[in-house]
Amino acid sequence: MADRPAQLIACHECDLLQRDIPLNPGCTASCRRCGAVLYRNATDSINRTLAYTLAAGILFVVANSFPIFSIEVSGDRSAITLFGAVRALWEQGVRTISVMVFITAILVPCLELFSLTALLLPLKLGLVPPKYTLFMRTLQFIEPWGMVEVFMLGVLVSLVKLTNNFRVIPGFALYSFGLLTLLIAAAAASFSARDIWNRLDEMMRQEGA
Amino acid sequence: MTQVNSGIPSAASNGLCSCHVCRLVSRRSRFSRREHCPRCGATLHFRKPRSIERCWALVIASYILYIPANLLVMMETGSLINYRKDTIVSGVVHLWKTGSWMIAVIVFIASVAIPVLKLFSLTFLLISVQRRSTWRPRQRTRLFRLLEAVGRWSMLDIYVVTLLAALVQLGSLAVVKAGPAAVAFGAVVILTMFATMQFDPRLIWDPLQKEEIHD
Numbered sequence: 001m002a003d004r005p006a007q008l009i010a011c012h013e014c015d016l017l018q019r020d021i022p023l024n025p026g027c028t029a030s031c032r033r034c035g036a037v038l039y040r041n042a043t044d045s046i047n048r049t050l051a052y053t054l055a056a057g058i059l060f061v062v063a064n065s066f067p068i069f070s071i072e073v074s075g076d077r078s079a080i081t082l083f084g085a086v087r088a089l090w091e092q093g094v095r096t097i098s099v100m101v102f103i104t105a106i107l108v109p110c111l112e113l114f115s116l117t118a119l120l121l122p123l124k125l126g127l128v129p130p131k132y133t134l135f136m137r138t139l140q141f142i143e144p145w146g147m148v149e150v151f152m153l154g155v156l157v158s159l160v161k162l163t164n165n166f167r168v169i170p171g172f173a174l175y176s177f178g179l180l181t182l183l184i185a186a187a188a189a190s191f192s193a194r195d196i197w198n199r200l201d202e203m204m205r206q207e208g209a
Numbered sequence: 210m211t212q213v214n215s216g217i218p219s220a221a222s223n224g225l226c227s228c229h230v231c232r233l234v235s236r237r238s239r240f241s242r243r244e245h246c247p248r249c250g251a252t253l254h255f256r257k258p259r260s261i262e263r264c265w266a267l268v269i270a271s272y273i274l275y276i277p278a279n280l281l282v283m284m285e286t287g288s289l290i291n292y293r294k295d296t297i298v299s300g301v302v303h304l305w306k307t308g309s310w311m312i313a314v315i316v317f318i319a320s321v322a323i324p325v326l327k328l329f330s331l332t333f334l335l336i337s338v339q340r341r342s343t344w345r346p347r348q349r350t351r352l353f354r355l356l357e358a359v360g361r362w363s364m365l366d367i368y369v370v371t372l373l374a375a376l377v378q379l380g381s382l383a384v385v386k387a388g389p390a391a392v393a394f395g396a397v398v399i400l401t402m403f404a405t406m407q408f409d410p411r412l413i414w415d416p417l418q419k420e421e422i423h424d
Contacts, residue, residue: 008220008225008234009227009232009234010219010220010225010226010227010232010234012227012229012232012411013350013353013354013410013411014219014346014350014410014411014413014414015219015220015221015227015411015414015415016218016219016220016414017218017219017220017223017225017234033218033347033414034346034347034350034410034414035347035350035351036350036354068372069376070376071376071377073382073383074382076382078376078377078378080372080375080376084375085371085372085375085376086371086375088374088375088378089371089374089375089387092374092386092387094374094387094391094392096392096395096396097367097370097371097387097391097392097395098371100364100367100395100399101367101368101371104364105368133230133249133250133251136230136231136249137230137249137251140229140230144357144360144361144402144406145361145402147361147364150361150362150364150365150368151364151368153315153319153362153365153368154364154365154366154367154368154369154371154372155368155372157312157315157316157365157369158368158369158372158373158376160309160312161304161309161312161369161373162373162376162377164307164309165288165383166377166383193231193232194232197231197232197233197248197249201248
């Protein structure tokens with residue numbers, strides 16, 4: 001194992017070595033050479049992220065259980081849920097696309113919310129989260145692949161395209177997805193991996209002493 | 210922020226390595242094979258391994274797939290009144306002509322502008338890094354940051370095709386089908402996202418301090 005000089009931070013975009021200094025609440029430290037964001041002092045990061053995550057978890061279930069919208073043509077009505085769309089595409093033989101949509105719009109957001117809860121809930125209760133490195137790595141690995149907000153825009157574009165030819169009836173899940181998008185963005189904005197690692201370091205030190 | 214050593218400012222040139230998972234800076238020998246982060250156990254690398262080679266491979270694959278993605282049919286729409294086969298570009302044109310110009314602009318940006326700019330920008334970054342260019346590193350880093358941020362939005366058309374194809378299955382009245390271009394285009398989006406993830410922006414800054422750092 002490598003040894004560990006304290007209070008140093010390396011910019012992840014240009015590798016400039018800098019000192020890690022405490023920030024005022026709400027402030028951001030950026031790299032003096034390339035301008036990348038090094039870390040933020042997000043106010044009350046753990047509590048807020050946990051609150052947003054739990055709310056988003058509930059909405060995620062709601063958004064996936066109800067139809068997003070339905071169309072009506074001469075008495076025939078056709079409604080759609082997100083998972084229903086994934087399954088329909090699979091059955092039509094367009095499996096690659098079906099899998100892509102499943103991963104980016106269902107699986108990754110689900111994993112993201114689950115990992116956040118598994119980390120933050122024990123921390124909130126003053127416990128060391130089991131398998132925390134696994135969850136931290138999962139979060140980092142899946143981060144670029146969660147696309148709920150892109151999906152939301154896709155829903156809106158589809159709505160406009162359909163209104164030319166059909167009568168479109170918005171469903172309950174449409175509003176849930178809109179709100180879910182906002183909550184996931186709020187959770188991402190208040191999340192601070194640095195705060196979690198600092199809290200974990202502190203807990204380990206107390207356990208060691 | 211205080212800079213630690215203005216002479217040799219990068220972590221790697223001081224023998225320090227920043228963990229890609231938890232960002233902890235730890236000392237690491239430049240010759241030892243594999244070392245792990247003392248805090249989270251992730252394998253330490255000074256730079257992303259084989260960054261340039263992997264990124265090139267993914268970029269070239271994306272260029273090749275970009276051709277069928279644009280030439281083949283993205284979406285087939287059939288109803289009693291009309292039957293259309295749309296490529297990405299003809300879909301945008303159709304949206305524009307039918308008066309949904311806002312949506313046409315959004316789809317154009319997500320499905321045409323972003324993938325093209327992403328491929329060209331990655332090519333430019335790769336060439337400049339390979340030539341060890343010292344030209345405008347700050348702007349090139351900013352370009353990379355932009356690529357990371359906008360890449361996902363290209364999935365837009367894939368979602369639209371999915372929703373329409375699944376929803377509009379009303380027997381003889383109307384039908385929407387995903388065309389073969391959807392698969393090629395989806396692959397381009399995913400490959401370019403992987404390419405962006407493989408690119409290491411720290412390579413932009415190494416030539417400035419006359420350093421060549423691997424792994």
